Amino acid sequence: MPPPFKQLSTWQETAKQMRDHRDSTLAALESPIPGLPVQLPLNVTHLAKEILTEEEIKLTESLPETLMAELATGALTSTKVTKAFLRRAALAQKLTNCVTELLPERALKRAAELDTYFAQNKKPIGSLHGLPISVKEHIGMKDLDLNAGFVSWVGNTAKADAVILQILWSAGAVFYVRTTQPQSLMHLETSSNLYGETVNPYNTKLTSGGSSGGEGALLGFNGSCLGIGTDIGGSIRSPAANNGVYGLRPTSFRLPNAGCLATMLYEEHVIPVIGPLSTSLEGIRLFTKTIIDAQPWLKQANLLPLPWKEGDLREKDASGKTTLRVGVMWDDEIVKPHPPVLRALKKVVDKLKEIEGVELIDWKPYKHDLAWEIIASLYFADGALEDKVAIAASGEPYRPLTNFIINDNPYVKELTITELWAWTAKRDKYREEYMNLWNSTANDGKRPIDVILCPVGPGAAPPLNCAHYWAYTSQWNLLDYPALVFPVTQVDPLIDLKEERYQPRNEKDAYNYELYERERYRDAPVSLQLVGRRFDDEKIIQVLDFIQQHVKLPFQK
């Protein structure tokens, strides 16, 4: 049992209590991480080699499918794997500030149980037998604090594990670390008054992204190979992209999100989803399949009874030939992506052109500015009242990006029911139009496109407090399309030159253009996004797998 957290007389004391607790969980490791030098390079990803053992490095840099295979045959014990990840997570915390607490006692007890089970039964307990999984803090874990990033919510204890954790537990998972999230959960970064800022292990002046930014930084540093995040506007995909790992925003009502704490839990205008981040595509697939195979719709009433789809999900042409039709969206025509993003996209497109049976079509964005207006108006239909109350209750200050999205956001307004319906009407009309556009790619006897390939954001991970532009990710939340992020390359100052004499299209474009300086973004991972139609979750995983069989990703520098 953790210490009983409580509200202290100032928000600063309450927050310090949480950081002290976090530090104590790092100190409780069998072999704690030693003090680090004050001066560190901006890219800290190489430091693991100097501090961890060779075996720890080998284990934590293994792909999740490799670990699962070895755990399933008994070639590895869960205890050994869990210990390695605990140490690497502790180091990730010291370098990027991504952890709210380690769970060495719980995790090692669980790992030992699983090892005993294996020894006695000569078989794994489930498909994730013994695998350590990291968890974003606001996903409730029985008997642990559950504050969702608000100081005033410290002291709230989860009564039960979130449904998704119950399922993963049954499949043999080991939960060993909880990760940071921003105040309000509505940043594409991770900055709170409880824990401060989570930074990017590839360049610590840049953000890890958010709101699942603790997961992002942890996975980017190989402190986890499989983690759980949530996404209502990009919160799985931004951190996955910023840290060079995979991340899936599934279609809504497929994976169970009951037991997560947040404001506005019962709004149904824009559905928040839960999903995986992983160091491999196979990790994403196994995670998602494991949960859907467990029939989560019998555990959470609003989920859909859609079994996991197998087989080649691409349809056949009139001629009987299966092809992959990819719509390529280079730019949303509002904010132009930075040079490294366009380079990554061009490189992937060039490779795709070489693959037999792949057809590329230009996908013209359709009113993505209107899409943002709609989703932004629906996000805080209560005028952000719940958030304001949760922040005011402790007296904690607004973090810069909370101000940006709540106080400086022209679309935040308490709606009447009539106004709410007017916005849902616009949303539904927009969804119809986008569906029709997608349908319209079926011509000349061809099927519609299978997927859209596009940027994840208008650049790689931005400097802290600058992630202002959501629309490359929130677009797909509004449409409720599944979207899968994957690593492609890293920013290379030698080749990713700033476009000179660019005339920004508008204020947002100018802001984004100004942000880019090639040295500033050095080493930042560059990722892309593959988008499917509603409920094509399996299909986009399958398509990316097909692409990766032909194109070695990420590209080496």
Next chain:
Amino acid sequence: MPPPFKQLSTWQETAKQMRDHRDSTLAALESPIPGLPVQLPLNVTHLAKEILTEEEIKLTESLPETLMAELATGALTSTKVTKAFLRRAALAQKLTNCVTELLPERALKRAAELDTYFAQNKKPIGSLHGLPISVKEHIGMKDLDLNAGFVSWVGNTAKADAVILQILWSAGAVFYVRTTQPQSLMHLETSSNLYGETVNPYNTKLTSGGSSGGEGALLGFNGSCLGIGTDIGGSIRSPAANNGVYGLRPTSFRLPNAGCLATMLYEEHVIPVIGPLSTSLEGIRLFTKTIIDAQPWLKQANLLPLPWKEGDLREKDASGKTTLRVGVMWDDEIVKPHPPVLRALKKVVDKLKEIEGVELIDWKPYKHDLAWEIIASLYFADGALEDKVAIAASGEPYRPLTNFIINDNPYVKELTITELWAWTAKRDKYREEYMNLWNSTANDGKRPIDVILCPVGPGAAPPLNCAHYWAYTSQWNLLDYPALVFPVTQVDPLIDLKEERYQPRNEKDAYNYELYERERYRDAPVSLQLVGRRFDDEKIIQVLDFIQQHVKLPFQK
């Protein structure tokens, strides 16, 4: 093209214009229905024999599957079938007031086209080739008036066919009649200032039910064998039950409802659904399967890509044996059903007990009063503002049941967004609890129950303006469970004696108890309801088919 309807100087004139138009469409038949005697029996179902030809009677009393089979082989022409249904619908109008307009010109043109197609191609155009289908008025039909029962909305012309009509059209349907609905669409009866009251062909002092009450009366009189209604609280099931036909409220987001006109179109707190009424279970099945096979999710963005499920949908026991487990709910413990309903339920249960492999379990209702409180609070989250505006705009008076559900309903209140979310939270909690209850029927190594068998209402069709109690149907709207209504028997004053010395449980129960007088309900059809879990639409159809293979329904008097 119809005459261009418009708003006239008084609501009475506008309404008269619509009735005159309706009458003109009846008069336009090749062989119009002659004048009827002023004095008619209460039960008018037998009058068809006196007015229609033998062939018309034979055709209109054929089951839809029989007609489809003969249309598909060319044994019948669509023109012949359509003409018969046009005449019988005209007669139904004269007897029950269930029609807003006949469409002889459109329908016979369409039928002729289909007959030509068949003659040329020697095959049907689709699974519904040539079958006449009736349509509730608020389901938009291109170039025709679309008023949803409000006088002030007369003059609004549908720009396109509703999505469901487009799909049925492609499958070969013939739309030949549009049917009545109540003011506001929120009655379990059918009473408007445009057309007055629609009555029950089995007993014209009783209601046809609603809001799809035009469909109900029309089908009850065999003026249609397959029709389309909509349901947010019982609006398909009440008229199906009251008129002794089948009706399905599907799970939401399976069948396309885009193109229907109503107030509060973009609320998403309680989802309105569209579905079939039919004189046979096979009609229900073929209708639903035809639409789902057409992949409606590519035509309406919020639908789910759930293909039609085939095969035996009941799961096997641990022992490998397939059984049917039926939960029987006798009473919701708030309002006790009238004697004929309990007799019907007992008779079906007694028959089920005799079937090998059927297991019956008592299903105890779980807080159905709370369920009503929640759904009633969510129905008019805008305080019924849209309805009030639509009514006030023409000056038409409130119909008695509009007053009942809007002005006298303690749960109608304009909600703030925060209050709305509080209600959706209660709704979701209730859904979780009901799901868990259903899960809990799995015990002793058995599976959970397959279905719940229960009343459709607290009695057979009530006298006009008395359908106050929705909770036997709205219960399943709140839970979004599919529910299928089927005919069992008719009220028989000789055996359905009123319970003497009954002590009503509460005010609603007293109201319902007082309503019942056995002579008053003479001949009224008595139906029951089979309820499944979310998305078990195919399963409940399959289960009822299984039951009907063993139990001859409806029971003969």
